Amino acid sequence: MALPYAEVIGDPIAHSKSPKIHGFWLKALGIEADYRATHVTPDALPAYFAARKADPDWRGCNITVPHKIAALDHVEDREDVRTAIGATNTAFRDADGALVGTNTDAAGFAAPLKAFDLAGKPVTVIGAGGAGRAVLYALAGIGVGPVTLFNRNVDKGAALLSSFGLEGQALPIGDAVPPSALVVNATSLGMTGQPVLDLDLSALPGDAVVYDIVYAPLETTLLAAARARGLATIDGLEMLIGQAAVAFERFFGAAPPRERDAELRAILLR
Numbered sequence: 001m002a003l004p005y006a007e008v009i010g011d012p013i014a015h016s017k018s019p020k021i022h023g024f025w026l027k028a029l030g031i032e033a034d035y036r037a038t039h040v041t042p043d044a045l046p047a048y049f050a051a052r053k054a055d056p057d058w059r060g061c062n063i064t065v066p067h068k069i070a071a072l073d074h075v076e077d078r079e080d081v082r083t084a085i086g087a088t089n090t091a092f093r094d095a096d097g098a099l100v101g102t103n104t105d106a107a108g109f110a111a112p113l114k115a116f117d118l119a120g121k122p123v124t125v126i127g128a129g130g131a132g133r134a135v136l137y138a139l140a141g142i143g144v145g146p147v148t149l150f151n152r153n154v155d156k157g158a159a160l161l162s163s164f165g166l167e168g169q170a171l172p173i174g175d176a177v178p179p180s181a182l183v184v185n186a187t188s189l190g191m192t193g194q195p196v197l198d199l200d201l202s203a204l205p206g207d208a209v210v211y212d213i214v215y216a217p218l219e220t221t222l223l224a225a226a227r228a229r230g231l232a233t234i235d236g237l238e239m240l241i242g243q244a245a246v247a248f249e250r251f252f253g254a255a256p257p258r259e260r261d262a263e264l265r266a267i268l269l270r
Ligand code: ATR
Pocket: 126, 127, 128, 129, 130, 131, 132, 151, 152, 153, 154, 156, 173, 186, 187, 188, 189, 195
């Protein structure tokens, strides 16, 4: 048999940081396996899954744009991610050999929030797209209090809140941020080449946390504004590494060495 391997699939795929992350962990743990990026176009997706399912060396894949919804048709949805989040970002072989689709974005997002007590507390989220769904799913699991959801399309925001059974309200981006224990940017606003997300954070209490899922640049305008106010911040590499960590364990059966995150972050920022 050849080396066991996993991979990330998408279209385009060259920009993906997943091979660097998984490659770093495989080397750190001395696991003899490979992790690669594979370009798969939408019309090639069915043939891709058919071929990989028959390959005993293949441990699974991370799934990125534009395949996160279409891939659900090729995996077993044992965790009901279609209903819960509406998208899959990881496919792995279960103990019985079945190919299972999961979504590690929500767990990856939630991991750094374990250090904070957010149960019952008001939170503000910006964004109601794919990333926003994973974020709201995770926040519903944490049991946060009322959620103020800012989205350009307010109706979409309101529909999402009610689909997760979350109390709160949807508002257009630009309205004042209410007092919140946590503010999350779950849009691409602030990413290099996108408009910045310019929020007035003056209503936030001193122990509020500001979390941006954007990691390029690492210090977004939002995080800089939060730091200027002395607030705790969580940057986008936390979620990127966090979602990869959950997937890595599914692929290779070992927990990644998270105590080496500082080294990994330096590699990703190079
Ligand atoms: P992702 O999977 O990254 O979340 P998406 O599903 O396309 O991508 O969702 C993008 C999110 O960013 C949405 O909340 C979108 O707002 P709409 O639902 O109103 O479209 C938001 N977004 C993207 N570009 C934006 C812009 N220029 N101004 C405001 N919101 C924007």
